[in-house]
Amino acid sequence: MDSFEFNKISGAVLGTLLFVMGLGLFSDGLFSHAPLKAAGYDLPGAVEEHGHGGAAAAAAPAEPLPALLAAADAKRGEGLVKPCATCHSFDKGGAAKVGPPLYGVVTRKVAGLDFAYSEALKGKGGAWEFNALNEFITAPASYVKGTKMAYGGEKDAKKRADILAYLRTLSDAPAPIPAK
Ligand code: HEC
Structure with a gap:
């Protein structure tokens, strides 16, 4: 070569x-590829943390009711009670329909009117404070087992707060919004 x-x-x-x-x-x-920000697999400690966070996040309500009420809008609520209006009147001195009239319902005694309430609601006791109303409207049949109110419930917490804010205005002296 x-x-x-x-x-x-x-x-x-x-x-x-x-x-x-x-x-x-x-x-x-x-x-x-961009450098990984965290390990691509869960370290033993991190796994446990994830589990706890997930469970807590699922169990905890999104926001406490007073905070939701503080941000709520009665005008929006007035639009959201259209489905309720099939069965309820909202006017002062309004008559009973399928359900009892709701003027002044906030803080009113539960089943407190002259109306053919179910035994279930009559046996409930207490008053319609914001908390009770909120739970009832979420799922009427689970809050009052055996209620005659054939309404599935409003699952959106913000919309419920708007509804409660509107119901609150149906009064000569609206109840104060709970501070906490
Ligand atoms: C299909 C008819 C119907 C619809 C829709 C309905 N309700 Fe009712 N509601 C009733 C009936 C009937 C009762 C009485 C329940 C009982 O006696 O168990 C009732 C009871 C109530 C009570 C208790 C009043 C009291 O005097 O103790 C509240 C509060 C209430 N409804 C709010 C609402 C709201 C708010 C909505 C809409 C988000 C709604 N309802 C939708 C029929 C209805």
Whole structure:
């Protein structure tokens, strides 16, 4: 092999090596990814934390009722009680329909009117404070088992707060919004 041929061969080998290295750099660039912010797998401690956080987050109500009420809007609530109006009147001195009239219902005695209430509601006791109303409207049949109120419930806490804010205005002396 003369030196010229040797140079050709080594040049080709070197060229190939450079090409492969270049390819490596290039594909690194192509397939690069941002560095992971956290380990890609849960460490034993982290797993436990996740479990707790998840359970607590699922169990805890989104926001306490007073905070929701403070942010609520009675005008929006007036729009949201349309389904209730099939069965309830909201006017002062309004007559009973399928359900009892709701003017002044906030803080009123539960089943406190002259109305053919269910035994279940008559046996409930207490008054319609914001908390009680909130629970009742969430799921009437679970809050008062055996209630005659055939309404599925409003599951959106913010919408319920708007409804309560509206019901509160149906009074000559609206009840104060609970501070906490
Ligand atoms: C399908 C008819 C119907 C609909 C819709 C309905 N209600 Fe009722 N509601 C009733 C009946 C009937 C009762 C009496 C329940 C009982 O005696 O168990 C009642 C009772 C109530 C009471 C208790 C009143 C009292 O004097 O103790 C409240 C508060 C109430 N409804 C609010 C609402 C609100 C707010 C809505 C809408 C989000 C609504 N209802 C939708 C029929 C209805």
